Amino acid sequence: MGFFNRLRTKKPATKDRSGWERGILVFAHTSEVIRAEKLIKNSGFCIKVMGPPPEIRTGCDLVIEFPLIEELNILRLLRDKEIQALQVVPVTDHLLQPVDLFAVKDFGEHLMVRAANMKLTVDKETGVIVNISGGGCPDVPYLAREMIGKSLLEAPKPQDIGHTLCGYALHLAYEEMVRRCWQ
Amino acid sequence: MLAVVGTVPEDDFPLVCGRADFDSSRLRVEGKYIDVNRGTPALLAAACRMLQTLGQEPPLAFLVGDTGLGHGSRRLYAYLAEHLADHTLSSMVFHYLQPDVDGHGRVLMAVQELKTRPKLIADAGFMYAAKMSGQSPEYDLFTPDAGELAFLADEKAPHPFYTRGFILSEDNKVPSLITRAYTHSNAARYLLVKGSMDYVADSSGILSTVSQPCSEAMEAVGGTGDTLTGVVSSLIESGMDVPRAAELAARINRTAGSMSHPTPASQIMDIIPWLPTAYGQIKAP
Numbered sequence: 001m002g003f004f005n006r007l008r009t010k011k012p013a014t015k016d017r018s019g020w021e022r023g024i025l026v027f028a029h030t031s032e033v034i035r036a037e038k039l040i041k042n043s044g045f046c047i048k049v050m051g052p053p054p055e056i057r058t059g060c061d062l063v064i065e066f067p068l069i070e071e072l073n074i075l076r077l078l079r080d081k082e083i084q085a086l087q088v089v090p091v092t093d094h095l096l097q098p099v100d101l102f103a104v105k106d107f108g109e110h111l112m113v114r115a116a117n118m119k120l121t122v123d124k125e126t127g128v129i130v131n132i133s134g135g136g137c138p139d140v141p142y143l144a145r146e147m148i149g150k151s152l153l154e155a156p157k158p159q160d161i162g163h164t165l166c167g168y169a170l171h172l173a174y175e176e177m178v179r180r181c182w183q
Numbered sequence: 184m185l186a187v188v189g190t191v192p193e194d195d196f197p198l199v200c201g202r203a204d205f206d207s208s209r210l211r212v213e214g215k216y217i218d219v220n221r222g223t224p225a226l227l228a229a230a231c232r233m234l235q236t237l238g239q240e241p242p243l244a245f246l247v248g249d250t251g252l253g254h255g256s257r258r259l260y261a262y263l264a265e266h267l268a269d270h271t272l273s274s275m276v277f278h279y280l281q282p283d284v285d286g287h288g289r290v291l292m293a294v295q296e297l298k299t300r301p302k303l304i305a306d307a308g309f310m311y312a313a314k315m316s317g318q319s320p321e322y323d324l325f326t327p328d329a330g331e332l333a334f335l336a337d338e339k340a341p342h343p344f345y346t347r348g349f350i351l352s353e354d355n356k357v358p359s360l361i362t363r364a365y366t367h368s369n370a371a372r373y374l375l376v377k378g379s380m381d382y383v384a385d386s387s388g389i390l391s392t393v394s395q396p397c398s399e400a401m402e403a404v405g406g407t408g409d410t411l412t413g414v415v416s417s418l419i420e421s422g423m424d425v426p427r428a429a430e431l432a433a434r435i436n437r438t439a440g441s442m443s444h445p446t447p448a449s450q451i452m453d454i455i456p457w458l459p460t461a462y463g464q465i466k467a468p
Contacts, residue, residue: 029252029253031251031252051341051342051344051345061341105402105403107399107400107403107446107447109446109447110403110446110447110448112402112403112447116330116343116344116346117328117330117331117334117343117344119402119403121403121447121448123448130403130447130448131403131404131405131447131448131449131450132221132405133221133402133403133404133405133406133407133408134328134330134405135307135343136279136282136306136307136308136309136310136311136331136343137251137279137281137282137307137308138190138192138222138249138250138251138253138255138256138279138280138281138308139192139249139250139251140221140222140279141190141192141220141221141222141223141224141279142192142193142250142251143251144220144221144405145192145218145220148220162251163250163251163252163253164251164281165342165344166344167251168344169343169344
């Protein structure tokens with residue numbers, strides 16, 4: 001696990017406001033959700049990426065669940081970065097919980113992490129991404145082409161270049177793989 | 184004629200409709216060369232190889248560039264809805280497209296208006312859209328992996344990403360998930376569930392299973408499901424009935440994988456050239 005042992009990091013603390021009333025931010029596209037999530041989380045707000053209630057679902061969507069009391073702060077943050085939420089809706093119904101369990105398979109020289117429907121495999125000695133499999137959205141082949149052959153440190157992050165739920169799932173696998181590198 | 188509908192992972196790849204041609208390493212449609220790594224190009228390459236081996240004409244490809252924003256997919260949905268009637272097709276396989284319930288509905292309506300209904304196979308994003316739209320029984324074959332089967336079995340899930348925890352995609356739950364998918368009318372007439380064991384099933388239950396040869400590394404290799412869909416579509420196009428084609432395709436895909444001696448770092452282009460040899464070996468006894 002040569003590459004794994006060379007990496008160290010520390011996660012930023014988040015403000016836990018999970019007990020507050022909740023709302024959801026609705027965006028035009030999954031890639032905007034991914035950008036907004038990164039921005040809001042980096043600013044310390046406690047949010048979750050979820051599936052929308054059926055009445056506002058148009059295809060394979062994500063929404064951001066957030067503490068309603070922070071609405072103005074979060075909208076200002078988004079506006080400053082020119083990210084436009086289509087709607088802000090109070091949560092009145094069941095939101096779908098994304099699959100959040102990871103499966104890990106050790107092939108000896110290679111390690112594979114699966115998150116939801118996406119799998120990421122790296123060479124344990126070099127940290128180079130050797131394979132990406134699973135998924136069915138059209139950014140999966142694109143993400144594979146951009147990431148395979150590069151190390152975890154050099155490869156573009158799926159959250160930066162992906163656009164779909166499969167891309168988002170791959171990012172979770174990527175984060176879990178990096179987290180395992182940092183253990 | 185087999186039609187293959189899907190996307191190429193390039194934003195500037197135009198919408199094309201033309202015969203696909205695959206030589207030893209390169210896929211070509213309408214004079215445009217396409218890299219084969221995974222996704223619809225891998226399905227097309229496998230289909231070209233198999234159709235040639237089976238003595239069938241090459242597939243007709245409907246392709247468009249899309250890297251996930253969905254613009255290309257929406258153009259292709261609209262094109263198909265308008266132009267499908269210009270072609271005579273005996274089978275169609277729908278693949279990597281941005282799931283879009285409205286777009287799916289318009290394409291399916293165009294298919295239903297054809298004078299002769301082709302056999303319909305769906306995989307990847309288009310299979311997600313078919314399930315979300317409640318039209319799964321219109322299809323002859325879905326080719327999900329275990330995670331996608333859990334999504335079909337979960338009547339509330341709009342995407343495999345949201346499959347609920349109580350039906351996690353473990354291989355040993357496949358039989359019960361198949362039953363549940365049919366109970367809620369979220370399965371095609373036949374299912375080919377790919378995994379450590381491949382299952383062929385219909386509403387009556389499991390028809391056959393294939394588990395050999397088994398190369399553990401294949402699970403990590405991207406595109407093996409795409410080639411399986413390409414192989415089964417080609418066999419169906421050759422006139423084989425769907426359950427027989429599904430079982431044979433699973434054996435061919437596994438054998439080709441095994442012949443390539445895969446590692447978790449193998450790429451799908453290491454496996455595709457072995458498909459005709461695998462077919463020949465399985466056919467020989």
